[in-house]
Amino acid sequence: KNQVEQSPQSLIILEGKNCTLQCNYTVSPFSNLRWYKQDTGRGPVSLTIMTFSENTKSNGRYTATLDADTKQSSLHITASQLSDSASYICVVPGGTNFGNEKLTFGTGTRLTIIP
Amino acid sequence: DARVTQTPRHKVTEMGQEVTMRCQPILGHNTVFWYRQTMMQGLELLAYFRNRAPLDDSGMPKDRFSAEMPDATLATLKIQPSEPRDSAVYFCASGFGGPGLNTEAFFGQGTRLTVV
Numbered sequence: 485k486n487q488v489e490q491s492p493q494s495l496i497i498l499e500g501k502n503c504t505l506q507c508n509y510t511v512s513p514f515s516n517l518r519w520y521k522q523d524t525g526r527g528p529v530s531l532t533i534m535t536f537s538e539n540t541k542s543n544g545r546y547t548a549t550l551d552a553d554t555k556q557s558s559l560h561i562t563a564s565q566l567s568d569s570a571s572y573i574c575v576v577p578g579g580t581n582f583g584n585e586k587l588t589f590g591t592g593t594r595l596t597i598i599p
Numbered sequence: 600d601a602r603v604t605q606t607p608r609h610k611v612t613e614m615g616q617e618v619t620m621r622c623q624p625i626l627g628h629n630t631v632f633w634y635r636q637t638m639m640q641g642l643e644l645l646a647y648f649r650n651r652a653p654l655d656d657s658g659m660p661k662d663r664f665s666a667e668m669p670d671a672t673l674a675t676l677k678i679q680p681s682e683p684r685d686s687a688v689y690f691c692a693s694g695f696g697g698p699g700l701n702t703e704a705f706f707g708q709g710t711r712l713t714v715v
Contacts, residue, residue, distance in 0.1 A: 493680075527603075527690050527706030541620070573642070577702075584714065587704070589642040 487511070488590035490574050496596045497513055505593045507557040507574030518575040519548050520557050522592070528573055531559070561595075569597045601625045603707035605691050611713045616681040620710045622691030623672055630696040631674045632704055633666055634657075637687045645689075648674065649696065681714045688712070 488509045497503050497528075516535045520528035532541050534550045534557070541548050547560045563585055572586040576588065612618055613655040624631050632647040646656035651668040659666065663682070667672045678685055688709040696702030 525708075527692070527708070527709050530703055533703060586644060591641045596654075 488574050488576050488588050490593050492593060493591070494594040494596070496598060497564055499564055499566055499597050499599050502560065502562050503595065505559045505562060505574075506560075506597070507559070507573050507590055509576045509590075510576070511576040511587070511588050512527050514552060514555075515577055517548075517550055517557050518555075518577075518587075519546070520573045520575055522571045522573060524570070543567040556578075564597045566597050566599065569595060570594075571595070583595070600703075603691055603693050603705055605689075605707035605710050607710060608708060609711045609713075611715065612681055614682055614714055615680040616714075618681045618685075618712060618714075620676045620689050620691075620712070621650055622674040622676075622693075624674060624691070624693030625705055626672075628693035628695050628705075630694045630702055631668060632690075632692040632694075633674070634677050634690040634706075635687045635691065636690060636709070642690070645676070646692060659684065661664075679711075681712075683714045686714050 491506045507584045514563050516533050518533045519531040521531050522528040531546050532543050532548045534541050536552055546564045571592040573592040575587050577587050605622045631642050633645040634642050635645055636642045645659040646666040647654055647666050649654050664710050665677045690709045692704035692706040694702040694704045
């Protein structure tokens with residue numbers, strides 16, 4: 485069964501600090517991994533998409549890493565801001581039908597930044 | 600700027616009533632998804648369409664849920680009859696996809712459904 489597990493479930497850090505969120509997946513076959521940010525009361529917004537050949541990808545203060553051998557990904561947030569408070573969801577497309585639209589979502593990490 | 604538009608944003612209805620949720624995908628996108636999000640299950644794919652044709656609706660309870668795309672600018676998700684366990688946030692997302700493409704899904708704001 486395709487699964488995506490994230491840790492920690494929740495995290496509270498002080499504004500300005502860095503943090504790292506983890507994602508382990510068992511989805512097969514693997515084509516890409518995505519990180520989404522979901523603010524309270526809003527739909528998820530894509531932060532990054534990483535393909536099999538990419539190890540690191542940055543989007544501003546967000547840096548995602550991927551180890552396809554160990555099936556692990558991490559999202560590192562640098563110099564956190566209050567606006568980073570949100571749920572961060574790891575998503576891995578899976579299945580062999582119709583390309584890779586069937587997304588397996590992790591349960592997310594709820595990040596809270598406190599002043 | 601281009602965005603996925605969902606209506607209504609909130610819906611409270613009584614058990615047994617029909618509920619219709621609407622979605623306007625981003626112009627030019629050929630793939631439309633319906634997701635349901637609950638605290639317990641997270642985000643689950645209910646159904647998705649490519650070029651208005653249903654590709655997969657295996658995540659949807661067939662006896663009470665139905666999804667359609669009457670035209671390229673409108674997708675609907677209906678629940679009839681609704682039950683309290685259907686209470687959730689329903690998201691529509693659209694993207695441009697096809698075989699071999701990494702379809703990036705752009706999500707709407709969601710419809711928060713409460714069935715009492």
